[in-house]
Amino acid sequence: MGRAPCCNKNGLKKGPWTPEEDLILTNYIHTNGPGNWRNLPKNAGLQRCGKSCRLRWTNYLRPDIKRGRFSFEEEETIIQLHSIMGNKWSAIAARLPGRTDNEIKNYWNTHIRKRLLRMGIDPVTHAPRLDLLDMSSILRSAIGNVTPSFMNLQGLLGAQALMNPEFLKLAATATLLSLKNDHNPSNLVSQVQQINNNTGNCQMQNQVVPGQFQTPTQSNNINNGFSMSPDNSIPSYLGEHSYLNAQQNQVDLLQDPEVVHFLNNANQNIGYESVLSTPLSTPTPLNSSSTYVNSSSEEERDTYCSDVFKLEIPESLDISDFL
DNA sequence: AAGTCACGCAACCGCTCGCGC
DNA sequence: GGCGCGAGCGGTTGCGTGACT
Numbered sequence: 157m158g159r160a161p162c163c164n165k166n167g168l169k170k171g172p173w174t175p176e177e178d179l180i181l182t183n184y185i186h187t188n189g190p191g192n193w194r195n196l197p198k199n200a201g202l203q204r205c206g207k208s209c210r211l212r213w214t215n216y217l218r219p220d221i222k223r224g225r226f227s228f229e230e231e232e233t234i235i236q237l238h239s240i241m242g243n244k245w246s247a248i249a250a251r252l253p254g255r256t257d258n259e260i261k262n263y264w265n266t267h268i269r270k271r272l273l274r275m276g277i278d279p280v281t282h283a284p285r286l287d288l289l290d291m292s293s294i295l296r297s298a299i300g301n302v303t304p305s306f307m308n309l310q311g312l313l314g315a316q317a318l319m320n321p322e323f324l325k326l327a328a329t330a331t332l333l334s335l336k337n338d339h340n341p342s343n344l345v346s347q348v349q350q351i352n353n354n355t356g357n358c359q360m361q362n363q364v365v366p367g368q369f370q371t372p373t374q375s376n377n378i379n380n381g382f383s384m385s386p387d388n389s390i391p392s393y394l395g396e397h398s399y400l401n402a403q404q405n406q407v408d409l410l411q412d413p414e415v416v417h418f419l420n421n422a423n424q425n426i427g428y429e430s431v432l433s434t435p436l437s438t439p440t441p442l443n444s445s446s447t448y449v450n451s452s453s454e455e456e457r458d459t460y461c462s463d464v465f466k467l468e469i470p471e472s473l474d475i476s477d478f479l
Numbered sequence: 480a481a482g483t484c485a486c487g488c489a490a491c492c493g494c495t496c497g498c499g500c
Numbered sequence: 501g502g503c504g505c506g507a508g509c510g511g512t513t514g515c516g517t518g519a520c521t
Contacts, residue, residue: 172489172515194506210507211490246509257509258489265511266487 169203173212177202181209182217215258222254226263234260235268239282 169177184200190213193206202209215221226234230252237248245257245264252260264279272279 170491192506205491207492207507208490214508215489243510261510262488 168197168205168208170205170208173216177204178212178217181212185213185217211258215256218256220254221256226255226267230255231263231268234264235272235282238264238268242280 173181180200180202181196184196188199190210193210196202196206196209197204200209204212233252234248237251241247243261245261249255249257249260269279272282276284278284
C-alpha cells in the first residue's frame with residue numbers, strides 16, 4: 157500500500173503565496189501556535205497543503221528570521237560547518253540564528269559553492285581540485301622550496317607515480333607540506349615518504365581517518381597558513397589567513413556537542429582538522445574583519461579568498477626533468 | 480525597445496525519521 | 501516488531517528579475 161499523500165491535492169493552491177495568505181497563516185499561528193500542520197490549512201481557511209504552510213512559516217514568515225545578506229562571519233561558519241557536516245542544512249541552520257536551512261542551502265549553491273569552485277576547491281570535499289591545477293606548477297611549487305634531496309622524486313616515489321593520477325594529489329600535498337614546514341626539506345621528504353607508506357597505493361583521498369578528534373589545545377597543531385587534515389591531504393583555506401576573526405567561531409564550534417559528535421564520528425574524508433586548526437594564538441586576521449566585512453562585494457570576497465588560497469605556483473617547470 | 484540569457488530564491492517533491500498505537 | 505502518520509530534511513524545479521546584446 158502506498159503512502160498516503162500529505163494532503164489532498166485537489167483544489168489546493170500551489171505556487172507563490174499572496175500577502176493575504178501570509179496574513180491568514182500568520183494570524184492563525186499567532187493565535188494557535190505552530191504545529192498540527194495537516195489540519196492547519198482547514199482550520200485557518202487556507203486552500204493550501206499543510207506542508208506548504210509549514211514551509212512558508214518556517215522559511216519566510218517566522219518572526220525571528222533574519223533577512224538580507226549573509227555576513228562574512230555567517231559565511232565562514234557555513235563553510236566550516238559544511239566541511240564537518242556536509243549537506244546537513246538544518247544542522248547548519250541551527251547554528252546560525254535567524255537563518256533557515258533553505259536559505260543556507262540556496263546561499264551555498266548560488267554563492268559559496270561557485271566561489272569555492274572558482275578558487276579551485278572542491279565544494280564537496282573542501283580539498284583542492286587538483287584536476288584544475290597544472291601538474292608542472294604543482295611539482296615546481298613543491299620542489300622549488302626545498303633542497304636537492306627532494307629532487308630525487310623519482311627515487312622517492314617511483315617513476316610510475318608521476319603518471320598516476322593519485323600522484324597528482326600527492327604532489328599537491330607535497331606542495332602544501334612545503335608551505336607548512338616552513339621550507340624545511342627534511343621534514344617535507346620524511347612526511348611525503350610517510351604519506352606514501354601510510355597510504356600504500358597513494359589513496360590519499362577518501363580514506364577514513366582513524367582516531368578521535370582532538371581540540372586544538374590537545375593536538376599541538378602549528379601551521380603556517382595552510383593547516384592540514386590528519387592525513388595531511390587537505391589544506392585549510394580558512395586557516396590563519398582567514399578573512400574573518402574565525403577564532404570565536406571555532407571556539408564555539410568546539411563547544412558544540414553535535415559538532416564534536418560529527419568530528420568524532422567522521423568517516424568521510426573531509427578536512428575536519430582544517431576547521432579546528434586556526435591557531436588560537438592569532439586572533440587578528442590579516443585583514444581586519446571590521447573593515448573588510450563592511451565592504452561586502454562578491455568580488456572582494458573572491459579576491460580575498462583567492463589570496464588566502466594562493467599557491468604561488470610558477471609556470472615554468474618542465475616535468476621531464478623528473479622522468 | 481525588445482529579446483535572450485543567467486541568476487537567485489521561493490516553493491515543491493519525495494524520501495526518511497521518529498513517535499504512537 | 502510492524503504499521504500508519506505527522507513532521508522534517510535535502511534535492512530539485514520553475515518563476516521573477518536584472519543584465520546583456
